[in-house]
Amino acid sequence: MMRLCAVMVFLLSSCPLIVRAEPLLQWSVGFHRLSFQDPLDHQPMHALAFYPSTAKEGSSRIGSYQVDATENAKIASGHYPLLMLSHGNTGTPLALHDLATALARKGFVVVAVLHPGDNYKDHSRLGTLSNLYGRPMQISAAISATLHDRHLSPHVLGDEVGVMGYSAGGETALILAGAQPDLERLRRYCQERPNDRDACTTQGELIADRDDLVPSADPRVHALLLLAPLSLMFGRQTLADVHVPVLLYSGDDDTLVFPDKNADALARKLPVAPEFKVIAGAGHFVFMAPCTDEQMAIMPGLCTDADGVDREDIHRDLIEEAGRFFRQSLLSPSQKALRTADQ
Numbered sequence: 001m002m003r004l005c006a007v008m009v010f011l012l013s014s015c016p017l018i019v020r021a022e023p024l025l026q027w028s029v030g031f032h033r034l035s036f037q038d039p040l041d042h043q044p045m046h047a048l049a050f051y052p053s054t055a056k057e058g059s060s061r062i063g064s065y066q067v068d069a070t071e072n073a074k075i076a077s078g079h080y081p082l083l084m085l086s087h088g089n090t091g092t093p094l095a096l097h098d099l100a101t102a103l104a105r106k107g108f109v110v111v112a113v114l115h116p117g118d119n120y121k122d123h124s125r126l127g128t129l130s131n132l133y134g135r136p137m138q139i140s141a142a143i144s145a146t147l148h149d150r151h152l153s154p155h156v157l158g159d160e161v162g163v164m165g166y167s168a169g170g171e172t173a174l175i176l177a178g179a180q181p182d183l184e185r186l187r188r189y190c191q192e193r194p195n196d197r198d199a200c201t202t203q204g205e206l207i208a209d210r211d212d213l214v215p216s217a218d219p220r221v222h223a224l225l226l227l228a229p230l231s232l233m234f235g236r237q238t239l240a241d242v243h244v245p246v247l248l249y250s251g252d253d254d255t256l257v258f259p260d261k262n263a264d265a266l267a268r269k270l271p272v273a274p275e276f277k278v279i280a281g282a283g284h285f286v287f288m289a290p291c292t293d294e295q296m297a298i299m300p301g302l303c304t305d306a307d308g309v310d311r312e313d314i315h316r317d318l319i320e321e322a323g324r325f326f327r328q329s330l331l332s333p334s335q336k337a338l339r340t341a342d343q
Contacts, residue, residue: 028057028070029052039134040137045115049152050111068098079155079157081330083108087112087169092114096287100112103319109152143220177224177241222330224246228249243272279309281307283309
């Protein structure tokens, strides 16, 4: 018996110990439709919430987009930070569907809001004060709706909210974090660049359709991802209360939201220096999801990038950076350790 034990000790000491690791979590993506009141007029507004799921992989046709998510699939057990997505003027959050679903797969609940009065179907509030001040209020209403939703609320970390803003959605995100728009800056800019049809649709004079609205920050917002943000209305002083971490992206060939007056200037003026990533040769629409052949044929202007600009490669990097940034910004040290182990 002693000799057998000696042999076993020798074998264990001379052979590497093999430990079988647990398989990494592989979440699919579900989505859930939210409907709640627009704080501006109390009419219904809508959003899509994407979340980690334990169901089989699936794909759904939502409007004109094929999205890698299954409606009302079983949500994965756990508690996840909440990310809000604000689209650009006259746009749709589904234009960034790959970012939303990829972050859900990484362990976030991503709520993509369709802004009433300023979306691809409805332009009725474009160029108005109610749109400038109302869009952040709509995002806040969507946060509250998510936290009260029977399907989602048990799984959401309500005090860990990030906002992703694309184009005019960047302006919305900044107001939510404490920025104060300076309307005089817009007037001066439009006198200098009257041909900027995106920023100066009303020649720099926003339509004063409401006198009861003010810019409203939301204390639940703790991090911002800004993609080609429209931010020319913010000076250094009007950004003084923005103290959340910011990940900022811009294309240096953006001819719609000019970087010199927007992202570049914003990076210099934020009181907390952002992580700032400039994509060489990229235009404004590079942050939209890579297009299918069908989309390329219908809207080539939104789908075509300059030679040497690989939208799919850019989005792979963007998704990885966004996941890293929000994990670092929104999760506690213990939550980060658990999430890193899971992934």
